[in-house]
Amino acid sequence: MIALEMRKELVAADGPMWLDLAIELKEGSLIGITGPSGAGKTTILRALSGLLTPESGRIRVGDELWYSSDLGVNLRPQQREVGLLFQDYALFPHMTVRQNLEFATRDRRHVDELLALVELEALADRFPETLSNGQKQRVALARAVVRRPKLLLLDEPLSGLDPQMRRRLQDELLRLHRRFELTTILVSHDLAEVFRLCERVVRLERGMIVADGDPWQLVDEHETSHKFSFIGEVVDIRPADVVFLAVVAVGQQLIELVLTADDRLRIDVGQQVLIGSKAFNPVVKPVGEPL
Amino acid sequence: MWDADFTTSLRLSIQVACVATLLVAVVGLGLAWLFATIPFRGKELLDLLVTLPLVLPPTVVGYYLIVLFGREGVIGFWLDHWLGISVTFHWSGAVLASFVVALPLMVKTTRAALEAVDSNLIAAAYTLGHSRLETAFRVTFPLARRGIFAGLVLAFARAIGEFGATLMLAGNIPGKTATMPLSIFSAAASGEWSRTHAYVVVLTAFSALFLALANRYGRPPESN
Numbered sequence: 001m002i003a004l005e006m007r008k009e010l011v012a013a014d015g016p017m018w019l020d021l022a023i024e025l026k027e028g029s030l031i032g033i034t035g036p037s038g039a040g041k042t043t044i045l046r047a048l049s050g051l052l053t054p055e056s057g058r059i060r061v062g063d064e065l066w067y068s069s070d071l072g073v074n075l076r077p078q079q080r081e082v083g084l085l086f087q088d089y090a091l092f093p094h095m096t097v098r099q100n101l102e103f104a105t106r107d108r109r110h111v112d113e114l115l116a117l118v119e120l121e122a123l124a125d126r127f128p129e130t131l132s133n134g135q136k137q138r139v140a141l142a143r144a145v146v147r148r149p150k151l152l153l154l155d156e157p158l159s160g161l162d163p164q165m166r167r168r169l170q171d172e173l174l175r176l177h178r179r180f181e182l183t184t185i186l187v188s189h190d191l192a193e194v195f196r197l198c199e200r201v202v203r204l205e206r207g208m209i210v211a212d213g214d215p216w217q218l219v220d221e222h223e224t225s226h227k228f229s230f231i232g233e234v235v236d237i238r239p240a241d242v243v244f245l246a247v248v249a250v251g252q253q254l255i256e257l258v259l260t261a262d263d264r265l266r267i268d269v270g271q272q273v274l275i276g277s278k279a280f281n282p283v284v285k286p287v288g289e290p291l
Numbered sequence: 292m293w294d295a296d297f298t299t300s301l302r303l304s305i306q307v308a309c310v311a312t313l314l315v316a317v318v319g320l321g322l323a324w325l326f327a328t329i330p331f332r333g334k335e336l337l338d339l340l341v342t343l344p345l346v347l348p349p350t351v352v353g354y355y356l357i358v359l360f361g362r363e364g365v366i367g368f369w370l371d372h373w374l375g376i377s378v379t380f381h382w383s384g385a386v387l388a389s390f391v392v393a394l395p396l397m398v399k400t401t402r403a404a405l406e407a408v409d410s411n412l413i414a415a416a417y418t419l420g421h422s423r424l425e426t427a428f429r430v431t432f433p434l435a436r437r438g439i440f441a442g443l444v445l446a447f448a449r450a451i452g453e454f455g456a457t458l459m460l461a462g463n464i465p466g467k468t469a470t471m472p473l474s475i476f477s478a479a480a481s482g483e484w485s486r487t488h489a490y491v492v493v494l495t496a497f498s499a500l501f502l503a504l505a506n507r508y509g510r511p512p513e514s515n
Contacts, residue, residue: 051417051418076417077418078417080418082418084414084418088409088411090411090412090414092416092430092434093434094433103416103419103421103429104419104420147420
């Protein structure tokens with residue numbers, strides 16, 4: 001069990017606020033933290049990794065105490081065995097891909113294994129500036145897990161990538177998570193991502209936990225009677241007579257939907273939307289057979 | 292005019308500037324790193340002390356050095372008494388004077404370069420298990436190398452041109468402490484203009500060459 005309790009004063013755009021929360025995680029679980037920017041998401045990751053010290057609180061990982069304001073315990077980041085994946089990747093520009101990984105461990109065989117796992121062997125001797133964002137992200141991910149951390153912390157890992165690459169990296173992330181049974185915290189403002197990856201989602205607003213539970217519960221609270229629902233991103237909206245036609249990307253597919261004028265007021269291009277339907281009579285057949 | 296005095300003086304200048312720059316490199320990098328990375332009490336005071344020679348007239352610096360390191364000085368007395376070392380009227384005095392006036396240039400330039408290194412990279416090195424010192428040598432210094440190099444160039448240039456503090460502490464002894472700038476002063480004061488001329492031309496050429504080298508290798512990476 002991993003238990004975090006912390007209080008920390010933050011300076012938000014509209015003045016000071018308190019990040020004040022308590023979370024417990026099961027070992028080996030993958031939990032998402034979502035919420036608007038400035039809610040304190042990144043601060044939680046930095047406190048867990050020891051890069052900043054809360055005003056008060058306690059961090060316990062298994063039977064190790066990492067931080068306790070009462071007992072005056074505060075392990076340095078070097079002692080905490082965390083893998084932190086930074087939003088801007090934070091790859092060392094003066095080291096090759098392989099050197100970036102070897103910087104974290106002396107175990108060359110494990111480095112080789114990881115490079116193979118994220119399919120980067122061919123790029124092992126390249127410098128980060130010659131890589132695409134998706135490749136950089138895979139290097140950063142491999143580097144974050146190379147020491148087999150007790151806690152893997154991911155800060156907006158897939159923002160800034162195109163949807164296809166994002167999808168691919170999500171799969172990679174799940175693969176690494178399962179392979180090494182890493183307890184993982186994923187910070188993301190992308191609902192679709194959190195839904196796809198996480199067993200449990202915590203929603204943070206102004207430093208407080210406002211929701212905590214099963215991903216579906218979180219969005220679906222008032223709409224549990226829906227037979228089918230998806231999360232997607234609005235790609236395009238155009239007017240058609242008195243209504244609007246919206247194109248929504250759900251996974252790899254594009255779906256066209258009708259929006260009323262009222263819907264249009266609340267929904268815009270680029271927004272994450274929940275699509276639900278009650279009257280649904282789906283046909284289920286093996287792939288390949290005609291519908 | 293290209294006599295033994297001339298070559299001795301040139302050799303002495305280079306020797307003093309090189310030793311002083313070596314000391315500046317070690318102490319300056321250490322201090323800059325300390326200032327940039329570690330919070331401690333009295334940081335501002337120490338920074339002030341290190342920087343002061345940059346704004347003080349060199350003769351004032353020289354005076355303080357005499358007070359501290361002269362034969363009757365606070366430190367100098369004990370150096371002489373216990374180790375038999377005296378920096379006054381010795382080329383090591385010229386090194387000390389150059390060191391003190393060149394140090395702030397190194398510290399200021401290097402500190403700025405170290406502080407410009409992306410703090411996330413340093414944080415990443417910490418979470419990957421590396422101590423502050425290891426991180427300094429494997430991440431911060433390599434990434435700030437151009438700034439560190441620029442600091443060294445400035446320090447060397449300042450050291451080779453040092454005059455006032457050197458004159459005060461080490462004196463102007465031909466063949467012993469008379470570096471190029473001091474020899475230029477002596478030659479001009481005694482009206483040996485052709486000699487002065489030769490010294491000036493060589494020192495100017497030397498400085499220009501050095502500056503060209505610095506521009507060549509100390510350029511920021513985006514302009515290659």
